[in-house]
Amino acid sequence: MKKSPRSEIPRKAVYxxxxxxxxxxxxxxxxxRTVSSEALARxxxxxxxxxxxxxxxxxxxxxxxLGYDVEQLAQMIxxxxxxxxxxxxxxxxxxxxGSALLSYRGFEQEGFGIIGAFDLEPAKxxxxxxxxxxxxxxxxxxxxxxxxVKMAIITVPAAAAQAVANQLVAAGVTGILNFAPIVLHVPExxxxxxxxxxxxxxxxxxxxxx
Amino acid sequence: MKKSPRSEIPRKAVYxxxxxxxxxxxxxxxxxRTVSSEALARxxxxxxxxxxxxxxxxxxxxxxxLGYDVEQLAQMIxxxxxxxxxxxxxxxxxxxxGSALLSYRGFEQEGFGIIGAFDLEPAKxxxxxxxxxxxxxxxxxxxxxxxxVKMAIITVPAAAAQAVANQLVAAGVTGILNFAPIVLHVPExxxxxxxxxxxxxxxxxxxxxx
Numbered sequence: 001m002k003k004s005p006r007s008e009i010p011r012k013a014v015y016x017x018x019x020x021x022x023x024x025x026x027x028x029x030x031x032x033r034t035v036s037s038e039a040l041a042r043x044x045x046x047x048x049x050x051x052x053x054x055x056x057x058x059x060x061x062x063x064x065x066l067g068y069d070v071e072q073l074a075q076m077i078x079x080x081x082x083x084x085x086x087x088x089x090x091x092x093x094x095x096x097x098g099s100a101l102l103s104y105r106g107f108e109q110e111g112f113g114i115i116g117a118f119d120l121e122p123a124k125x126x127x128x129x130x131x132x133x134x135x136x137x138x139x140x141x142x143x144x145x146x147x148x149v150k151m152a153i154i155t156v157p158a159a160a161a162q163a164v165a166n167q168l169v170a171a172g173v174t175g176i177l178n179f180a181p182i183v184l185h186v187p188e189x190x191x192x193x194x195x196x197x198x199x200x201x202x203x204x205x206x207x208x209x210x
Numbered sequence: 211m212k213k214s215p216r217s218e219i220p221r222k223a224v225y226x227x228x229x230x231x232x233x234x235x236x237x238x239x240x241x242x243r244t245v246s247s248e249a250l251a252r253x254x255x256x257x258x259x260x261x262x263x264x265x266x267x268x269x270x271x272x273x274x275x276l277g278y279d280v281e282q283l284a285q286m287i288x289x290x291x292x293x294x295x296x297x298x299x300x301x302x303x304x305x306x307x308g309s310a311l312l313s314y315r316g317f318e319q320e321g322f323g324i325i326g327a328f329d330l331e332p333a334k335x336x337x338x339x340x341x342x343x344x345x346x347x348x349x350x351x352x353x354x355x356x357x358x359v360k361m362a363i364i365t366v367p368a369a370a371a372q373a374v375a376n377q378l379v380a381a382g383v384t385g386i387l388n389f390a391p392i393v394l395h396v397p398e399x400x401x402x403x404x405x406x407x408x409x410x411x412x413x414x415x416x417x418x419x420x
Contacts, residue, residue: 014416018409022391026368045393081412082419089411100310101407110408112415150418151411158236175414177407181232183255191417193410197311197387198320199228200403201299201361202291204385205322206224207401208360209292 093156303366
């Protein structure tokens with residue numbers, strides 16, 4: 001369900017870089033300047049051999065006996081992830097989940113700004129205060145092109161998701177965060193990450209049965 | 211980051227069952243009564259050998275030449291996932307993301323009812339209309355016990371998440387959907403599924419760089 005056009009760093013390692021970054025940010029807040037690979041691995045919930053292997057993507061790094069420079073390592077990961085500057089994102093499908101995500105401020109804090117929301121029937125959308133401008137689908141192509149948007153969030157029903165993905169790809173989007181419970185077919189140079197909250201709960205439901 | 215106390219069906223296969231179930235529900239809505247393994251596999255985005263292997267967990271099933279009975283297979287998966295009846299769920303941490311999830315009606319549609327929300331400072335929480343009752347943390351243990359809640363959603367900040375998880379486990383919760391960007395340490399009989407929306411976007415951000 002996940003495609004990786006960039007093959008330099010494996011997808012799972014990229015996820016771990018994000019986790020290391022969050023651990024480093026907490027260490028920094030707590031005033032720590034250096035961290036050993038053992039301590040960082042423990043905080044991230046991985047083995048220290050795994051951590052050291054992941055960090056070899058940055059070449060030689062870390063000083064024996066002193067560990068890693070917290071600030072420097074955080075910056076290298078941020079550079080690699082490409083989250084140095086605010087990344088414009090659009091969201092398509094302002095139903096229950098779409099509205100919920102629009103009211104979530106966490107994306108912006110992490111460097112992603114939702115610059116526009118799109119819906120088939122924008123007039124019917126009930127909106128809270130604030131949030132990005134809401135448009136009809138006929139504006140999708142034009143706005144993606146104008147703002148050079150590369151990332152989109154899909155929160156339309158399953159039946160509509162593939163058609164929306166096709167439109168996004170045609171307009172130049174190369175990264176899709178898909179919340180629709182369907183497998184999207186996209187060209188090889190487009191990355192799709194799928195999140196299905198109901199499926200996560202359903203999965204738990206299986207494992208809590210005794 | 212994921213633990214599987216029930217080992218009869220592997221975790222990834224359980225996720226696929228959820229996907230098959232959604233495909234079957236769509237087929238049913240479209241009036242189809244039977245489906246071949248090839249067609250169902252294609253809809254679910256897996257190989258038909260994978261699908262047939264996953265369905266062997268139900269024993270012998272399907273009629274050669276006729277395929278699977280859509281209704282019957284959907285029911286067997288629902289029984290296996292334990293989502294026949296509405297499953298009570300609580301949510302801890304009514305910040306931005308917690309509020310967003312409380313306003314999301316999708317969980318209920320899928321058989322999960324959020325029966326209560328908890329926050330350290332319930333008086334400070336800005337609430338929309340509707341939604342479940344909001345309590346202080348001091349009520350957590352009592353309400354989990356009274357309603358025999360087994361599943362919880364954690365949407366507190368990273369620094370508070372482990373302490374909340376400990377309280378949930380002590381009260382009897384055995385399935386946690388964790389949105390805090392931290393690895394939770396729980397006993398072996400507790401399952402944690404982690405979702406981090408910002409990390410999903412960050413992961414995309416890496417792959418869209420050219």
